[in-house]
Amino acid sequence: GAVVSQHPSWVICKSGTSVKIECRSLDFQATTMFWYRQFPKQSLMLMATSNEGSKATYEQGVEKDKFLINHASLTLSTLTVTSAHPEDSSFYICSARPPARGNEQFFGPGTRLTVL
Amino acid sequence: AQSVSQHNHHVILSEAASLELGCNYSYGGTVNLFWYVQYPGQHLQLLLKYFSGDPLVKGIKGFEAEFIKSKFSFNLRKPSVQWSDTAEYFCAAPEGDSSASKIIFGSGTRLSIRP
Numbered sequence: 712g713a714v715v716s717q718h719p720s721w722v723i724c725k726s727g728t729s730v731k732i733e734c735r736s737l738d739f740q741a742t743t744m745f746w747y748r749q750f751p752k753q754s755l756m757l758m759a760t761s762n763e764g765s766k767a768t769y770e771q772g773v774e775k776d777k778f779l780i781n782h783a784s785l786t787l788s789t790l791t792v793t794s795a796h797p798e799d800s801s802f803y804i805c806s807a808r809p810p811a812r813g814n815e816q817f818f819g820p821g822t823r824l825t826v827l
Numbered sequence: 828a829q830s831v832s833q834h835n836h837h838v839i840l841s842e843a844a845s846l847e848l849g850c851n852y853s854y855g856g857t858v859n860l861f862w863y864v865q866y867p868g869q870h871l872q873l874l875l876k877y878f879s880g881d882p883l884v885k886g887i888k889g890f891e892a893e894f895i896k897s898k899f900s901f902n903l904r905k906p907s908v909q910w911s912d913t914a915e916y917f918c919a920a921p922e923g924d925s926s927a928s929k930i931i932f933g934s935g936t937r938l939s940i941r942p
Binding site for chain 2: 757806814820
Protein backbone atom coordinates (compact mmCIF):
# COMPACT_ATOMS: atom_id res chain seq x y z
CA GLY A 712 0.00 0.00 0.00
CA ALA A 713 0.81 3.73 0.01
CA VAL A 714 1.81 4.08 -3.62
CA VAL A 715 2.44 7.46 -5.18
CA SER A 716 2.69 7.95 -8.92
CA GLN A 717 3.89 10.84 -11.04
CA HIS A 718 3.22 11.70 -14.63
CA PRO A 719 5.06 12.22 -16.85
CA SER A 720 8.27 10.50 -15.82
CA TRP A 721 10.24 12.79 -18.09
CA VAL A 722 9.47 15.80 -20.25
CA ILE A 723 11.44 17.98 -22.64
CA CYS A 724 10.06 21.38 -23.49
CA LYS A 725 11.07 24.60 -25.17
CA SER A 726 11.99 27.66 -23.17
CA GLY A 727 8.95 29.81 -22.44
CA THR A 728 6.41 27.01 -22.41
CA SER A 729 4.56 25.66 -19.39
CA VAL A 730 4.72 22.11 -18.12
CA LYS A 731 2.29 20.34 -15.81
CA ILE A 732 3.37 17.46 -13.57
CA GLU A 733 0.80 15.27 -11.84
CA CYS A 734 1.19 13.51 -8.52
CA ARG A 735 -1.34 10.91 -7.48
CA SER A 736 -1.78 8.83 -4.36
CA LEU A 737 -3.09 5.56 -5.77
CA ASP A 738 -4.39 3.70 -2.75
CA PHE A 739 -4.92 6.30 -0.08
CA GLN A 740 -6.24 9.81 0.37
CA ALA A 741 -3.70 12.48 1.09
CA THR A 742 -4.71 15.81 2.53
CA THR A 743 -1.10 16.89 2.30
CA MET A 744 1.35 16.40 -0.53
CA PHE A 745 4.83 17.81 -0.93
CA TRP A 746 6.83 18.93 -3.92
CA TYR A 747 10.60 18.64 -3.93
CA ARG A 748 13.31 19.53 -6.36
CA GLN A 749 16.50 17.52 -6.63
CA PHE A 750 19.58 18.67 -8.48
CA PRO A 751 22.13 16.07 -9.63
CA LYS A 752 23.97 14.48 -6.74
CA GLN A 753 22.23 16.72 -4.23
CA SER A 754 19.59 16.31 -1.60
CA LEU A 755 15.91 17.01 -1.92
CA MET A 756 14.86 20.63 -1.50
CA LEU A 757 11.29 21.16 -0.38
CA MET A 758 9.57 23.59 -2.69
CA ALA A 759 6.07 23.67 -1.28
CA THR A 760 3.47 21.91 0.78
CA SER A 761 0.26 21.23 -1.07
CA ASN A 762 -2.92 21.18 1.01
CA GLU A 763 -6.16 19.81 -0.40
CA GLY A 764 -8.71 22.55 -0.87
CA SER A 765 -6.44 25.40 0.13
CA LYS A 766 -3.45 27.34 -1.10
CA ALA A 767 -0.05 25.76 -1.13
CA THR A 768 2.60 26.85 1.32
CA TYR A 769 5.80 27.76 -0.46
CA GLU A 770 9.29 27.60 0.97
CA GLN A 771 11.39 30.72 1.09
CA GLY A 772 12.90 31.55 -2.25
CA VAL A 773 10.40 29.55 -4.31
CA GLU A 774 8.39 31.70 -6.72
CA LYS A 775 4.74 30.83 -6.29
CA ASP A 776 3.80 32.45 -9.59
CA LYS A 777 6.31 30.33 -11.43
CA PHE A 778 5.57 27.04 -9.71
CA LEU A 779 1.79 26.78 -9.56
CA ILE A 780 0.44 24.06 -7.30
CA ASN A 781 -3.11 22.81 -7.30
CA HIS A 782 -4.39 20.15 -4.91
CA ALA A 783 -7.92 19.80 -6.19
CA SER A 784 -8.70 16.37 -4.75
CA LEU A 785 -7.50 14.07 -2.01
CA THR A 786 -5.57 11.97 -4.49
CA LEU A 787 -4.17 14.50 -6.95
CA SER A 788 -1.78 17.42 -6.77
CA THR A 789 -0.33 19.17 -9.81
CA LEU A 790 2.76 21.29 -10.23
CA THR A 791 2.86 23.60 -13.22
CA VAL A 792 6.17 25.16 -14.16
CA THR A 793 5.17 28.30 -16.00
CA SER A 794 7.32 29.95 -18.65
CA ALA A 795 10.02 27.38 -18.11
CA HIS A 796 13.66 28.29 -18.64
CA PRO A 797 16.77 26.09 -18.81
CA GLU A 798 17.57 26.80 -15.16
CA ASP A 799 14.28 25.09 -14.25
CA SER A 800 15.63 21.83 -15.60
CA SER A 801 15.69 19.46 -12.68
CA PHE A 802 14.23 16.35 -11.12
CA TYR A 803 10.88 17.09 -9.47
CA ILE A 804 9.62 14.68 -6.83
CA CYS A 805 6.33 14.62 -5.02
CA SER A 806 5.41 12.84 -1.84
CA ALA A 807 2.22 12.19 0.04
CA ARG A 808 1.43 11.58 3.65
CA PRO A 809 -1.08 8.78 4.32
CA PRO A 810 -3.46 9.26 7.24
CA ALA A 811 -2.51 7.83 10.63
CA ARG A 812 1.15 7.37 9.65
CA GLY A 813 2.49 10.42 11.47
CA ASN A 814 5.22 12.21 9.57
CA GLU A 815 5.97 9.34 7.23
CA GLN A 816 5.87 10.25 3.55
CA PHE A 817 5.75 8.10 0.46
CA PHE A 818 7.52 9.34 -2.61
CA GLY A 819 6.66 9.32 -6.27
CA PRO A 820 9.21 8.18 -8.85
CA GLY A 821 10.00 11.74 -9.90
CA THR A 822 9.76 13.70 -13.13
CA ARG A 823 12.85 14.70 -15.08
CA LEU A 824 12.26 18.11 -16.69
CA THR A 825 14.61 19.34 -19.38
CA VAL A 826 14.06 22.82 -20.76
CA LEU A 827 15.82 23.56 -24.03
CA ALA B 828 14.62 24.70 13.89
CA GLN B 829 15.51 21.19 12.87
CA SER B 830 18.65 20.46 10.92
CA VAL B 831 19.90 17.09 9.76
CA SER B 832 23.57 16.47 9.11
CA GLN B 833 25.17 13.66 7.19
CA HIS B 834 28.91 13.92 7.49
CA ASN B 835 29.89 11.29 4.95
CA HIS B 836 29.45 12.67 1.45
CA HIS B 837 30.74 9.64 -0.43
CA VAL B 838 31.62 6.25 1.02
CA ILE B 839 33.39 3.55 -0.98
CA LEU B 840 33.48 0.01 0.36
CA SER B 841 34.25 -3.46 -0.86
CA GLU B 842 31.61 -6.16 -0.78
CA ALA B 843 31.20 -7.83 2.63
CA ALA B 844 32.59 -4.79 4.44
CA SER B 845 30.62 -3.35 7.33
CA LEU B 846 28.84 -0.05 6.88
CA GLU B 847 28.04 2.82 9.19
CA LEU B 848 26.65 6.10 7.88
CA GLY B 849 26.41 9.00 10.28
CA CYS B 850 23.34 11.14 10.87
CA ASN B 851 22.88 13.87 13.45
CA TYR B 852 19.79 15.96 14.08
CA SER B 853 19.37 19.08 16.13
CA TYR B 854 15.79 19.32 17.36
CA GLY B 855 15.32 17.94 20.84
CA GLY B 856 11.54 17.60 20.91
CA THR B 857 9.49 14.61 19.87
CA VAL B 858 11.79 12.57 17.70
CA ASN B 859 10.79 10.80 14.52
CA LEU B 860 13.70 9.76 12.34
CA PHE B 861 13.92 8.19 8.90
CA TRP B 862 16.44 6.71 6.56
CA TYR B 863 15.57 6.69 2.88
CA VAL B 864 17.45 5.06 0.02
CA GLN B 865 17.51 6.08 -3.63
CA TYR B 866 18.89 3.42 -5.95
CA PRO B 867 20.27 4.63 -9.29
CA GLY B 868 17.40 5.72 -11.49
CA GLN B 869 14.77 4.86 -8.92
CA HIS B 870 12.64 6.77 -6.48
CA LEU B 871 13.12 7.23 -2.78
CA GLN B 872 12.23 4.27 -0.63
CA LEU B 873 11.92 4.06 3.12
CA LEU B 874 14.65 1.90 4.67
CA LEU B 875 13.58 2.26 8.26
CA LYS B 876 12.05 4.65 10.73
CA TYR B 877 12.11 5.40 14.43
CA PHE B 878 9.09 6.79 16.21
CA SER B 879 9.45 5.44 19.75
CA GLY B 880 10.37 2.34 21.74
CA ASP B 881 13.44 0.22 21.07
CA PRO B 882 16.20 2.58 19.94
CA LEU B 883 17.65 -0.11 17.69
CA VAL B 884 15.50 -0.17 14.61
CA LYS B 885 15.66 -2.86 11.96
CA GLY B 886 14.73 -2.08 8.40
CA ILE B 887 14.63 -3.74 5.04
CA LYS B 888 17.54 -5.44 3.30
CA GLY B 889 19.49 -6.07 6.51
CA PHE B 890 19.86 -2.43 7.49
CA GLU B 891 19.49 -1.18 11.03
CA ALA B 892 19.88 2.15 12.80
CA GLU B 893 20.41 3.12 16.39
CA PHE B 894 18.80 6.16 17.96
CA ILE B 895 21.09 7.65 20.59
CA LYS B 896 19.28 10.53 22.23
CA SER B 897 22.28 11.83 24.15
CA LYS B 898 24.26 12.16 20.94
CA PHE B 899 21.37 13.37 18.75
CA SER B 900 22.37 10.62 16.37
CA PHE B 901 20.65 8.03 14.20
CA ASN B 902 23.43 6.17 12.41
CA LEU B 903 22.67 3.61 9.75
CA ARG B 904 24.48 0.27 9.83
CA LYS B 905 24.77 -2.92 7.87
CA PRO B 906 27.16 -5.71 8.88
CA SER B 907 28.00 -6.87 5.36
CA VAL B 908 27.27 -4.78 2.30
CA GLN B 909 26.50 -6.06 -1.17
CA TRP B 910 27.11 -4.54 -4.57
CA SER B 911 23.36 -3.96 -4.83
CA ASP B 912 23.54 -1.56 -1.89
CA THR B 913 25.13 1.02 -4.18
CA ALA B 914 22.78 3.99 -3.79
CA GLU B 915 22.24 7.39 -2.24
CA TYR B 916 21.15 7.35 1.39
CA PHE B 917 19.24 10.16 3.05
CA CYS B 918 18.57 10.71 6.72
CA ALA B 919 15.46 12.75 7.50
CA ALA B 920 13.55 14.17 10.42
CA PRO B 921 10.44 16.31 10.89
CA GLU B 922 10.90 19.99 11.48
CA GLY B 923 8.82 19.94 14.67
CA ASP B 924 6.52 17.96 16.93
CA SER B 925 3.38 18.14 14.85
CA SER B 926 2.46 15.20 12.65
CA ALA B 927 1.95 17.83 9.97
CA SER B 928 5.54 19.05 10.19
CA LYS B 929 7.52 19.04 7.00
CA ILE B 930 10.44 16.67 6.66
CA ILE B 931 14.01 17.96 6.63
CA PHE B 932 16.50 15.88 4.66
CA GLY B 933 20.20 15.55 5.19
CA SER B 934 22.52 16.22 2.28
CA GLY B 935 22.77 12.53 1.48
CA THR B 936 25.58 9.99 1.40
CA ARG B 937 26.54 8.28 -1.80
CA LEU B 938 27.54 4.68 -1.20
CA SER B 939 29.62 2.91 -3.82
CA ILE B 940 30.32 -0.79 -3.42
CA ARG B 941 33.22 -2.36 -5.25
CA PRO B 942 32.36 -5.88 -6.48
